Amino acid sequence: MRQFDIAIVGAGLAGSLAALALADSGRAVALIAPPARAADGRTTALMDQSIAFLKALGLWDEIARHAAALEAMQILDGTSRLLRAPPVAFRSSEVGLDAFGYNIPNAPFLEVLDARIAAQDNIVRLENGVTAANAFETGVELVLDDGERVMAALVVGADGKASRIRDSAGIGVRSWAYPQSALVLNFSHERPHGNVSTEFHTESGPFTQVPLPGRRSSLVWVLPPKEAARLRELPAADLSRAVEERMQSMLGKVAVEGEAQSFPLSGMTAHRFGKGRFVLVGEAAHAFPPIGAQGLNLSLRDIMALKEIVLGSEMAHAGIGERFDRRRQVDIRSRTMSVDLLNRSLLSDFLPVQFLRSAGLHLLSALGPLRSIVMREGIEPLGSLKAFRETLRERVARKQA
Template identity: 85%
Template sequence: MRQFDIAVVGAGLAGSLAALALAESGRSVALIAPPARAGDGRTTALMDQSIAFLKTLGLWDDIAPHAAALETMQILDGTSRLLRAPPVAFRAGEVGLEAFGYNIPNAPFLTVLDARIAAHQGIARLENGVTAATAFEAGVELVLDTGERVTAGLVVGADGRKSKIRDSAGIDVKTWSYPQAALVLNFTHERPHGNVSTEFHTESGPFTQVPLPGRRSSLVWVLPPAEAARLRDLSTSDLGQAVEARMQSMLGKVSVEGGAQSFPLSGMTAARFGKGRFVLVGEAAHAFPPIGAQGLNLSLRDIMALREALSSEPATVGERFDRKRQADVRSRTLSVDLLNRSLLSDFLPVQFLRSAGLHLLSALGPLRGIVMREGIEPLGSLKALRDMLRERVARKQA
């Protein structure tokens, strides 16, 4: 029976990054997941804190050529409602950054991770599914779909919304759905995007264009499911015309690359994020609509917190990790849920509050700064305020 310090179950972006981060701490790691992975045409926007984490793992130089900077993020009201909000632009330079983060296509991102994992002597890649996971006093026994058994002192569930590890740990989950689907595609355009991401708020949800290298962008278009399916099945020419019309030709003529994908929108949160020798990261722990570039950024904070929690005994890592992650995960989930539901609501007071909030962000630079700092890093605005006060005290004492 093979033994490891840590077993990571699931080899998507979150699981692969967790395996690399944990192996860098000197522990023996098994990364367990089947080899087959469907082609992923989606992209992932990572904020400054997450990019810094990739740099600590030595990954950024290989990923950077595939990424596009997010220097400005603007929100435009694309509704026809009575109460409409003004345009709001968030510029990275306002908070002292060259870019908020970078948009990265998932396919080359995963290719880089697979190559690094294959070359890492501290990671054993087991291309199997897990059929059972049972905790005992000294560790956890995992049964693979081949019948092989392996043991680990700690098991990290990164195996998605239908997590086998979460079920094996006896952790409950809360799920909910939205009357929406996300249409996802990449496209080329005539005019340069200038590293600007534009999010139109519409009655059915956000329409979000995010830069890619060159005159290319990715798109997440949230729609009623039937409309998302209709657009997905259009010819690339007709779909390109629909995208261009929705964008009001901001980027000129649009040409859709390949086929579009659509996904029903739903949310999920585990009742707890760790228990004994089990911890949950990524979509095994939390999932919500692709709004505000929070998904993988939240998962990377899971991994950062897990590395800190490993200083305790393996049998109690789960409880320590759970305490570390509760506030961040719950607050981000609630924020995304409220924003999404506010776009769907026809209730005038809700529309008023959303419009008034965007008016304030448009008019008040300091408030925009607070929001930008929080979007990049939890408690980022408080850290910025602390650093500013320390700098002023230092100047007075000099």
């Protein structure tokens, strides 16, 4: 039976990044997942904190050539309701950054991670599924679908919403569904995007254009499921016209690239994020609609926290799961709640809810300091507090000079 310090189950973006981060800590890591992946045409927007993490892992130079900077984000009210909100623009320069982050296509992102994992001496890639995980006093035994058994001091579940590792650990979930699907596609356009992402708030959910390199962008269009299915089946020319009309021709003529994909929207949070020798990261722990570029950024904060705990722990210690759970509770639950409330506010026809959403965007549009706080919190939890502390230190240093 092969033994490892850490076994990571699931080799998507979260699992692959967890393997590289934890192997970087000097631990012997097994990354366990079948090799086949469905073609993924989606993109991922990573904020400044996440980009810094990729740089620390030595990955950014290879990924950067596929990425487009997000220098500004604007929210436009695309509803026809009585109470409409004003346009709100967030600019990275307002918080002292060249860019909030970068938008990266998932397919080349995964290729970079796969190549780096293959080159790592202390990561063993096992291309099998896991059929069972049995916890013992000294470790966790994983039973693979080819009959092999692997022992690890710590098991990281990065195996998605239907996580077998979560079930094996006896961790329940709270889950819910939305009457929405996300239509996902990439498109080229006549006019330059200027590294600006535009999010239209509509009655069915957000319509979010995010820059890609050149005169190209990715799109997440949240719609009723039947409408998403109808649009997905349209000829490319008709779908391109629908995208252009919804964008009010802001980027000129549009041409959809390849096939559109659609995904039903749902939410889920695990009752806890670690237990004994098990921890959960990514969508094994939390899932919510693709709003506000929070999904993988939250997963990377899972990985950052886990790496810190692993570096400060003996792998023989059986309480890593509980330490990780305590560390991640506030961030995960607060982000899940904020995304859920925003999404539901767009769907609601209740006038007081519409008033609150409109009033909130009015305040963001009018008050620079409030806008700065929101931007910093979107980039990094407690980012506004850290910025305030840094400003105080600079002022004290200037007075003492």
